[in-house]
Amino acid sequence: MKTLLHICCAPCANQCIDVLRGDHYEVTGFWYNPNIHPFTEYRARRNTLREYAATIDLPVIEQDDYALRPFIREVAADIENRCVKCYEMRLFEAARVAKEGGFDSFTSSLFISPYQNHELMRNTAERAAAEYGVDFLYRDFRPYFKAGQEKARELGFYMQKYCGCVFSEQERYLKPTKIIP
Numbered sequence: 534m535k536t537l538l539h540i541c542c543a544p545c546a547n548q549c550i551d552v553l554r555g556d557h558y559e560v561t562g563f564w565y566n567p568n569i570h571p572f573t574e575y576r577a578r579r580n581t582l583r584e585y586a587a588t589i590d591l592p593v594i595e596q597d598d599y600a601l602r603p604f605i606r607e608v609a610a611d612i613e614n615r616c617v618k619c620y621e622m623r624l625f626e627a628a629r630v631a632k633e634g635g636f637d638s639f640t641s642s643l644f645i646s647p648y649q650n651h652e653l654m655r656n657t658a659e660r661a662a663a664e665y666g667v668d669f670l671y672r673d674f675r676p677y678f679k680a681g682q683e684k685a686r687e688l689g690f691y692m693q694k695y696c697g698c699v700f701s702e703q704e705r706y707l708k709p710t711k712i713i714p
Contacts, residue, residue, distance in 0.1 A: 537563050550562075
């Protein structure tokens, strides 16, 4: 079975790849992340994936668009609820590429993150699968999150500190600091 794995970053993807390969899936990575900003962050994540994929013989399809303007246009009307638009952009594109590429299914490394809205992502992926007529391969990879982060550190991966969007980065810096008495 050939599956297309949408990859948000190498630290999140490494365990997803291992699990899918362990389940005898032929995995191809898919890089499409118009949400990641600024460009230096986008480039660091993309390049880390490229380097890792080469070491594990993972084919990767890149839709290498630094898409600041399209992403902002999609989320500008409702920044507080931007995640649904972000998931739609990436998962619908993954479904389209999977269908056009003759894959049996698609999934995403986003499903490893305990910080993402898992049910919203699942619902979005199921809608994308229905629209494009390709199977969504559901896997809850969250139990592998810690192992994936540990492996990423061991391998010296670039480790990001936020989901990728400029609004998430802003929120990261606006969190109240703890005052220790």
